[in-house]
Amino acid sequence: MESERDQYSTGSNKRDVQHKGTGKLAIHNTVFRRWLSLLALKTTARFYISMGSCFPITRNKIVKTGPYVHLTEGATIEFIAQNTSIPMPRVHCSFVHKNRAYIVMRRIRGNDLPTAWQKLSEQSRQKVFDQLRSMIQEMRSLKPPPGTGVESCVGGSLRDSRIPRSNPRFGPFKTIQEFHLWLREGLQPSRIEGRESDSDWQDVRDMVAAQDKSWPPPVFTHADLNPFNILISGDRVVGPIDWELSGWYPNYWEYTSAWLGSATRIEWRNTIDKFLEPFPNELKMDATRQKWWGEF
Template identity: 60%
Template sequence: MVRPSVPPEYITQHDGTEHLAINNTWSRRFLTRLALHTTAKFYSRDGLCVPISKHKIVKTGFRVHLTEGATLKYLAENTTIPVPRVYCSFLHRNRAYIVMERVQGQELPTILKTISKESLEGVFSQLRKIFRELRALPPPPGTGVESCIGGSLYDSRIPRGNPRFGPFKTIQDFHFWLRQDLKPEDLQDREKDQDWYDLQDMMDRQDESWPPPVFTHGDLNPFNIIVCEGNVAGIIDWEFSGWYPHYWEYTSAWFGNVTRTGWQSMLDRFLDRPRPEELKMEEVRNKWWGEF
């Protein structure tokens, strides 16, 4: 197996993170790397995830970080949310490896073709319960915008956030960073057109007082929801997760799935929609500083 070279900006992202490893023994490291060179050849790779058996996958790549394994452990210990079990995680030659459960079932878009209306409503009812439990997790005192272990975050949809960003002491600090440190006085010489008013309103709302952050999946697309026999078997891909402003779960799912209009229309069936002014705030930010 020939590994691609690591981009320069990713070389230092693992510095000081060795303590996040889980069940990090020599035998587990050896057997994992052995499986990647042997049994993995019998399965199809799915992005960053490499199946090594019917029940286990290894998530690895230069963008993979031990924080995701720590997040899955945190959720397993503090919630009843169905997440993949982590068997071990470790660093090897400046690359993270997370060995986890291969959740059995089908991605939500697949079952939408055949599921009954009643069964689908049951899935959405389960999702409502799952995300209410997630958002009810109490943030530790002094929590800002950060990962579950108080560290940096990852979101490939934020151009400025490569390879990782944060943590931020406050939500206002996070907002200031998102808009690339733009201040109201920076617009003084700009023509007062609709964009000017939109940006001023966005900054006013971003800089106001905010309630405490809530724990957020951050990449809520239908392919990250696994369903088996009418039940939600797993919520997967937690690499974007962390403590974020309360609107972030909904707006990241909405603006991150602009080509999946059917999915956008389903969000209200299990997530609370933010206030209209918060949606507008994020719409303006995404126009100027988002990926889309």
């Protein structure tokens, strides 16, 4: 039987089997809840404005579904809710129907950061950063189970739409070095020899050396801390949202993902250091990786 590691570590397109073997991740998966959720998507959802892959079905409930939505996200929301004080929505149920995942959860009410930003005083902005820093530090302090590599909270595959080889998911990887090797499509140092005068290859050589070093254990990472994924009410953070990319990653991944994923958000880049621990050397390393193997 093909394991999830076999399915995704090569980055091949496996959309048709991405939900294979994920039944154990379903939450409160009863016939009645499935029927009621699917019915609501065809009826009451018409009275609300959808937001990407999120469809309100009542004033206080939304259904997240789409071609790349995975039951892992619902499991992640519960994992963070049970192990931290970070505000998270309650997951009412999650299930797969006709090769499509559905996550029914409580609707978080708040404005995304860009919408609210101009109305915030400097004092209120600092309060927001302080709360974000505390939340991220709490999440990063979670202890990975022994033997954890780069993987989801349930030890399975991950998704990152910014990685071209994520089709639609990748991993898990036993080690951070194995993850790095996959990111650079198996490039080994021996293939860089003899190019000392080529500045681009020197950058790649430095990247490979940094990637292949010894790394501390992975830390739990949201992996998509862009300003639209942070909701606030007044100057209170009501929650980071969109946990679909989250999992156990190298310690720098939160910072480099937030920074490199915000190429068009210069003001946001200038604020990231106010709530995330900076990793300048790893940022240079990952910038080289994204230049040659990423979409940016």
